[in-house]
Amino acid sequence: MRSVFLFLSSNRNLRKFMETSRSAHRFSSRFVAGSTLDEALDACEKVNRDGLMITLDYLGENVTSMDEAAACRDMYMRCIQAIERRGIKGNVSLKLTQFGIDLSEDACRQNVRELVCEAAKNGNFVRVDMESSEYTERTLNLVYDLYAETKSCGAVIQAYLKRSEADIEDLNRRRIRVRLCKGAYLEPPSVAIQDKAAVDRNYVKLAKKLLTDGNYPGLATHDERIIEELLTFVQEQNIPPERFEFQMLYGIRRDLQTRINRAGYRMRLYVPFGEAWYPYFMRRLAERPANVLFIARNLFRS
Numbered sequence: 001m002r003s004v005f006l007f008l009s010s011n012r013n014l015r016k017f018m019e020t021s022r023s024a025h026r027f028s029s030r031f032v033a034g035s036t037l038d039e040a041l042d043a044c045e046k047v048n049r050d051g052l053m054i055t056l057d058y059l060g061e062n063v064t065s066m067d068e069a070a071a072c073r074d075m076y077m078r079c080i081q082a083i084e085r086r087g088i089k090g091n092v093s094l095k096l097t098q099f100g101i102d103l104s105e106d107a108c109r110q111n112v113r114e115l116v117c118e119a120a121k122n123g124n125f126v127r128v129d130m131e132s133s134e135y136t137e138r139t140l141n142l143v144y145d146l147y148a149e150t151k152s153c154g155a156v157i158q159a160y161l162k163r164s165e166a167d168i169e170d171l172n173r174r175r176i177r178v179r180l181c182k183g184a185y186l187e188p189p190s191v192a193i194q195d196k197a198a199v200d201r202n203y204v205k206l207a208k209k210l211l212t213d214g215n216y217p218g219l220a221t222h223d224e225r226i227i228e229e230l231l232t233f234v235q236e237q238n239i240p241p242e243r244f245e246f247q248m249l250y251g252i253r254r255d256l257q258t259r260i261n262r263a264g265y266r267m268r269l270y271v272p273f274g275e276a277w278y279p280y281f282m283r284r285l286a287e288r289p290a291n292v293l294f295i296a297r298n299l300f301r302s
């Protein structure tokens with residue numbers, strides 16, 4: 001089932017049809033904070049009022065021209081400036097395929113560099129999301145270079161990739177902030193662990209490495225069992241709550257988000273907005289096919 005959703009997520013025609021259909025928009029509203037920046041910023045302020053931080057994501061990936069990439073850069077520039085102006089507790093997360101990495105790596109780097117420099121001016125931060133494994137090496141290299149120059153960006157590591165332990169050791173040595181997630185793409189056995197229980201075990205192992213040797217890791221998961229295990233670990237190791245944060249996706253496990261935050265731990269929500277919601281939405285369905293029923297019920301209700 002998971003692979004069907006992930007396969008559908010890469011179908012360009014279906015994507016175009018869904019994103020331009022007015023009625024299909026209703027599907028995405030559970031996971032997406034709005035189609036405009038203003039709607040998203042209002043949602044971020046509400047999240048902040050509830051005591052949680054945010055990272056804002058302008059939806060879009062795999063652009064087909066450098067004009068589109070420049071438009072994404074301009075939107076992200078507006079996001080960074082609005083976060084500063086409105087005093088929002090948060091930063092931005094972006095994907096390199098949105099900045100044209102497939103078309104011109106140099107131009108992509110230049111686009112992202114402008115954003116990281118803008119964030120650095122206000123002491124803020126840019127998280128570079130991790131996409132499928134064909135981008136891992138290039139994404140990490142870009143983060144290494146921009147971090148050396150600005151100290152204001154961080155990386156994402158996926159626990160399902162076999163290379164991740166070595167990458168974390170490298171990132172820890174460089175003191176680069178890491179978000180750890182399980183990984184959301186369809187990957188072959190040559191590069192990724194296929195067994196879900198083994199991915200979960202690797203997640204815990206890597207998270208512990210980040211908690212003891214890393215620089216302010218972001219532990220991105222909704223997996224309650226893993227979170228409990230990590231909380232026991234931080235208590236045993238006397239790791240103070242300000243040395244790390246948990247991260248979750250907007251609209252997913254709101255009960256757990258609040259519970260962890262009320263227990264005294266930092267929580268950041270990944271808040272996506274924009275019109276290009278289809279691939280993001282399909283990855284969320286792939287993680288939990290029961291969401292299809294949830295959405296279908298809401299459609300019939302509305």
Ligand SMILES: Cc1cc2nc3c(=O)[nH]c(=O)nc-3n(C[C@H](O)[C@H](O)[C@H](O)COP(=O)(O)OP(=O)(O)OC[C@H]3O[C@@H](n4cnc5c(N)ncnc54)[C@H](O)[C@@H]3O)c2cc1C
Pocket residue numbers: 128129130131156158181182183184185220221222223224247248249252253269270283284285287288291
């Ligand atoms: C803040 C954040 C940033 C991320 N950034 C990236 C990235 O840059 N690159 C990348 O590849 N992946 C990214 N991901 C996605 C991640 O890789 C996983 O696909 C996703 O988080 C689901 O894994 P899980 O750890 O929650 O565990 P799972 O084992 O998938 O789920 C554990 C439990 O969480 C709940 N849950 C999980 N997903 C859903 C859902 N969609 N709907 C409802 N309940 C759900 C369910 O209760 C489930 O039983 C990110 C995730 C988060 C939270």
